[in-house]
Amino acid sequence: MMNGPAERKEEASVVPVNSLPFDEYVRTANFLREKTRHRPKIAIIAGSGLGGLGNALEQTDIFDYHDIPNFPVSTVVGHAGRLAFGLLGPTQVPVVCMQGRFHAYEGYPQWKITFPVRIFKLLGVEILIVTNAVGGLNPEYHVGDIMLIKDHINFAGFAGVSALCGVNDERWGPRFPPMNDAYDKGLRALARQTAPECQFQDFFHEGTYAMVGGPMFETCAEARMLRSVGGDVVGMSTVSEVITARHCGMKVLGFSLITNVVIQDETSDDTANHQEVLQVGIHRAKAMQDLVSGVVTKLGS
Numbered sequence: 001m002m003n004g005p006a007e008r009k010e011e012a013s014v015v016p017v018n019s020l021p022f023d024e025y026v027r028t029a030n031f032l033r034e035k036t037r038h039r040p041k042i043a044i045i046a047g048s049g050l051g052g053l054g055n056a057l058e059q060t061d062i063f064d065y066h067d068i069p070n071f072p073v074s075t076v077v078g079h080a081g082r083l084a085f086g087l088l089g090p091t092q093v094p095v096v097c098m099q100g101r102f103h104a105y106e107g108y109p110q111w112k113i114t115f116p117v118r119i120f121k122l123l124g125v126e127i128l129i130v131t132n133a134v135g136g137l138n139p140e141y142h143v144g145d146i147m148l149i150k151d152h153i154n155f156a157g158f159a160g161v162s163a164l165c166g167v168n169d170e171r172w173g174p175r176f177p178p179m180n181d182a183y184d185k186g187l188r189a190l191a192r193q194t195a196p197e198c199q200f201q202d203f204f205h206e207g208t209y210a211m212v213g214g215p216m217f218e219t220c221a222e223a224r225m226l227r228s229v230g231g232d233v234v235g236m237s238t239v240s241e242v243i244t245a246r247h248c249g250m251k252v253l254g255f256s257l258i259t260n261v262v263i264q265d266e267t268s269d270d271t272a273n274h275q276e277v278l279q280v281g282i283h284r285a286k287a288m289q290d291l292v293s294g295v296v297t298k299l300g301s
């Protein structure tokens with residue numbers, strides 16, 4: 001016998017959820033809350049080579065990802081795999097900083113990549129600041145420049161890969177969250193105001209992050225395509241974290257460090273490599289740190 005609409009809805013609800021039960025998130029959040037004195041409203045995710053941000057914190061409580069219940073572990077060079085709670089900047093604003101993130105190419109499912117974001121939500125975080133290393137597609141961008149993320153293109157999402165796939169738990173957020181306002185206008189204005197104060201106006205841009213799965217860098221034809229559809233930079237992370245944060249009502253601010261210029265011409269003898277990404281990250285870590293710290297200071301005052 002054919003099922004009516006009600007039965008069909010019930011059938012859908014037995015599709016396994018690609019996630020842990022809500023109570024397991026609560027268990028992880030309680031573990032951290034009991035062990036740190038800090039109650040941050042701002043979380044920072046540090047990208048490849050940018051984890052030094054966490055070392056700038058004072059009065060830190062630091063957790064190895066290995067030691068946090070349910071937390072994935074970092075497998076990529078340049079991602080230390082530590083969660084640092086502490087105070088940032090001259091006004092000592094409490095923040096929590098992920099020194100290393102998780103990527104789909106490491107073999108992690110979307111719910112694991114984004115697990116920490118929901119933990120931040122349970123801990124009371126209201127603003128997520130994401131940073132990442134990227135290849136520059138826009139010809140006006142140079143190695144070492146910083147791009148304020150205005151928008152993203154979620155190629156994985158087009159293919160049906162999303163942290164929000166599966167049965168939606170309304171305790172996190174709505175089934176169909178909007179994404180046209182993913183990167184908060186007010187926070188972006190604050191970042192634009194902060195950049196010249198840090199003397200960054202000459203290498204500061206605002207643009208669109210195109211997300212691909214990696215781990216291979218792009219072919220020239222892929223790079224030209226990404227540019228032609230509006231990508232200013234390309235990276236292999238961030239978007240799932242942002243979507244998850246927006247789903248549960250957090251505001252988001254994002255910065256990309258251009259670590260290499262993406263090769264778009266097959267006659268070039270250059271190649272992209274992760275060592276270069278890390279080296280530029282280390283070289284420009286202070287700039288990214290000053291910018292994030294400047295914005296956090298404004299937010300905390």
Ligand SMILES: O=P(O)(O)O[C@@H]1C[C@H](O)[C@@H](CO)O1
Pocket residue numbers: 046047048076101103131132133134214235236237238273274277
């Ligand atoms: O974690 P992010 O997005 O900063 O790392 C980028 C993308 C790849 O993981 C890696 C390539 O070098 O850097």
